[in-house]
Amino acid sequence: MSSVRETTHDPSKSWRFLGFPTIKSSDIFNVVVKTTLVVFTVLYVSVFFYYSFSNQVQLPSCPHCDRLFSHRKFSDIHNNISADSHEKTNISHIMFGIAGSAKTWYGRRSFIELWWKPNVTRGFVWLDEKPPANYTWPETSPAYKVSADTSRFNYTCWYGSRSALRLTRIVKESFELGLDNVRWFVMGDDDTVFFVENLVTVLAKYDHNQMYYIGDDSESVEQDMIHSYNTAYGGGGFAISYPLAAELVRILDGCLDRYASLYGSDQKIQACIAEIGVPITKEPGFHQVDVKGNPYGLLAAHPLAPLVSLHHVNSVESLFPSLTRLEALKRLVSAYKMDPDRTLQHSFCYDLNRNWSVSVSWGYTLHLYPSLVTAKRMETAYLTFKTWKTYKDEPFTFNTQPLSQDQCERPIVYLLDRVEWVGKDKTLTTYKRQWRNVLETTCETDDYSAALDVQQFNVSSTTLKSDIWKMVRTTISFSTTLLSLYA
Numbered sequence: 398m399s400s401v402r403e404t405t406h407d408p409s410k411s412w413r414f415l416g417f418p419t420i421k422s423s424d425i426f427n428v429v430v431k432t433t434l435v436v437f438t439v440l441y442v443s444v445f446f447y448y449s450f451s452n453q454v455q456l457p458s459c460p461h462c463d464r465l466f467s468h469r470k471f472s473d474i475h476n477n478i479s480a481d482s483h484e485k486t487n488i489s490h491i492m493f494g495i496a497g498s499a500k501t502w503y504g505r506r507s508f509i510e511l512w513w514k515p516n517v518t519r520g521f522v523w524l525d526e527k528p529p530a531n532y533t534w535p536e537t538s539p540a541y542k543v544s545a546d547t548s549r550f551n552y553t554c555w556y557g558s559r560s561a562l563r564l565t566r567i568v569k570e571s572f573e574l575g576l577d578n579v580r581w582f583v584m585g586d587d588d589t590v591f592f593v594e595n596l597v598t599v600l601a602k603y604d605h606n607q608m609y610y611i612g613d614d615s616e617s618v619e620q621d622m623i624h625s626y627n628t629a630y631g632g633g634g635f636a637i638s639y640p641l642a643a644e645l646v647r648i649l650d651g652c653l654d655r656y657a658s659l660y661g662s663d664q665k666i667q668a669c670i671a672e673i674g675v676p677i678t679k680e681p682g683f684h685q686v687d688v689k690g691n692p693y694g695l696l697a698a699h700p701l702a703p704l705v706s707l708h709h710v711n712s713v714e715s716l717f718p719s720l721t722r723l724e725a726l727k728r729l730v731s732a733y734k735m736d737p738d739r740t741l742q743h744s745f746c747y748d749l750n751r752n753w754s755v756s757v758s759w760g761y762t763l764h765l766y767p768s769l770v771t772a773k774r775m776e777t778a779y780l781t782f783k784t785w786k787t788y789k790d791e792p793f794t795f796n797t798q799p800l801s802q803d804q805c806e807r808p809i810v811y812l813l814d815r816v817e818w819v820g821k822d823k824t825l826t827t828y829k830r831q832w833r834n835v836l837e838t839t840c841e842t843d844d845y846s847a848a849l850d851v852q853q854f855n856v857s858s859t860t861l862k863s864d865i866w867k868m869v870r871t872t873i874s875f876s877t878t879l880l881s882l883y884a
């Protein structure tokens with residue numbers, strides 16, 4: 398019905414208001430209103446630590462430390478650098494190690510199959526025992542391996558499970574399979590959904606010939622205080638570059654008993670990597686999803702970074718209240734497949750004729766406020782969830798805002814209904830009014846009733862190119878215009 402408008406903005410201007418043609422509210426549903434939407438963002442310049450890989454490793458005094466003294470020089474242990482080592486990292490360079498169990502497999506298999514690409518993604522799901530002989534292992538799933546026995550290792554965390562030992566060793570058992578051309582070992586759980594193209598985009602930013610440990614914290618501060626802020630949480634998944642994996646594998650079994658008291662495999666891995674002297678590199682697209690209840694607010698305010706993973710997909714509430722958890726994820730993935738880089742990316746726009754503010758979290762949800770709302774407020778996550786362990790309102794490792802008691806400060810919520818191509822590199826996402834959303838407002842002012850007449854938004858956009866994320870390393874901020882919006 399309308400052409401897609403694309404404008405390039407002066408990056409020095411963080412936003413710009415553009416007027417709408419005036420329309421009668423009765424026509425709102427049908428009339429196409431165009432506005433230019435400014436995607437503006439603040440990118441955080443990551444600080445990269447460069448450290449030397451020398452023989453001098455500082456060690457605590459302990460009975461097994463002799464195993465650590467003979468570190469070989471970095472250049473001796475890493476992959477033989479072959480001609481293709483300088484080619485861009487792609488999906489074939491990643492070896493997945495999925496922490497599974499024979500018990501949980503049947504219930505979680507379909508979540509893995511949401512992202513697993515048979516004959517494209519490489520790796521295995523690691524089980525504690527063989528599945529029953531009469532069970533035909535599906536071709537659409539990763540092949541399984543049965544983990545080696547770990548009974549010789551100590552485990553002393555009274556509230557944990559010995560299975561942590563088995564899961565810690567997945568990286569070692571994966572490495573020892575000796576598959577060709579592996580640059581990264583990526584660990585995840587069987588209730589983790591990876592967004593594979595974005596994972597590749599993120600890992601390709603780093604030199605796989607250096608030692609990297611990449612992932613992110615838990616969202617719940619209480620978890621980080623217990624399990625460490627330096628841990629890349631295993632459910633959100635983490636990536637270990639080949640040279641770091643080589644070193645980790647060498648010390649891992651000796652290391653395990655030193656950290657017998659640690660609860661989880663991810664903590665044990667972190668502790669052993671700390672002995673090598675490599676810090677975590679945090680990438681905000683990995684999501685442990687250590688929240689209870691409805692993760693809506695978390696996803697609707699995704700940080701400016703490619704969406705890499707979502708964990709606990711089987712325990713948090715469904716992302717779309719009218720769909721099952723699995724169907725809801727499929728809908729998010731349907732948008733993701735069209736434009737991986739833009740998925741969950743946040744954009745705001747204003748209609749100064751009506752004094753409306755609109756916030757789009759691409760591929761998932763849209764908020765309409767019949768007032769002018771600051772970007773700062775729109776970028777802040779609504780507290781639709783509680784902390785993981787103690788079920789409290791806070792604290793989290795990112796900023797949150799409570800749902801306002803004043804109904805007339807709440808947004809009107811729309812959720813993704815469909816996504817389609819409308820031209821080369823151009824998508825149209827449709828967001829429909831969502832009545833059963835946790836943020837639902839019952840405000841009855843005139844401003845709200847006019848806005849409540851809008852049943853659907855059509856958002857058209859050009860697909861984002863992965864190259865945009867390279868700017869994260871070199872610039873502090875950028876602004877660009879990529880969307881047109883139809884109400």
Ligand SMILES: *[C@@H]1O[C@H](CO)[C@@H](O)[C@H](O)[C@H]1NC(C)=O
Nearest residue numbers: 398427428429827855883884
């Ligand atoms: C919105 O998009 C749908 C297709 O998904 C189309 O049928 C409808 O006409 C569009 N509405 C407007 C107002 O452009």
Ligand SMILES: *[C@@H]1O[C@H](CO)[C@@H](O)[C@H](O)[C@H]1NC(C)=O
Nearest residue numbers: 472473474475476477478479
């Ligand atoms: C690297 O490759 C060369 C020949 O291709 C081989 O002789 C050498 O042993 C390899 N080094 C390592 C550390 O694998």
Ligand SMILES: *[C@@H]1O[C@H](CO)[C@@H](O)[C@H](O)[C@H]1NC(C)=O
Nearest residue numbers: 481482484485486487488489
């Ligand atoms: C990935 O890169 C390698 C070079 O390292 C190349 O041989 C291979 O064809 C690429 N695979 C894909 C799926 O792009």
Ligand SMILES: *[C@@H]1O[C@H](CO)[C@@H](O)[C@H](O)[C@H]1NC(C)=O
Nearest residue numbers: 514515516517535536537538
């Ligand atoms: C994977 O490849 C094998 C052999 O190349 C083939 O037999 C099998 O059907 C493929 N599986 C899928 C799910 O494409």
Ligand SMILES: *[C@@H]1O[C@H](CO)[C@@H](O)[C@H](O)[C@H]1NC(C)=O
Nearest residue numbers: 503528529530531532533534
């Ligand atoms: C497999 O065998 C067990 C008994 O050994 C039976 O309970 C189960 O239903 C069988 N499963 C299938 C898929 O045939």
Ligand SMILES: *[C@@H]1O[C@H](CO)[C@@H](O)[C@H](O)[C@H]1NC(C)=O
Nearest residue numbers: 549550551552553654655657
């Ligand atoms: C395991 O724990 C037992 C009992 O606490 C202890 O005697 C033993 O030395 C420990 N083994 C290792 C390898 O640390």
Ligand SMILES: *[C@@H]1O[C@H](CO)[C@@H](O)[C@H](O)[C@H]1NC(C)=O
Nearest residue numbers: 748749750751752753768769
């Ligand atoms: C929009 O807000 C401005 C300033 O807050 C006000 O002057 C103007 O009258 C408002 N316009 C409408 C249509 O409400």
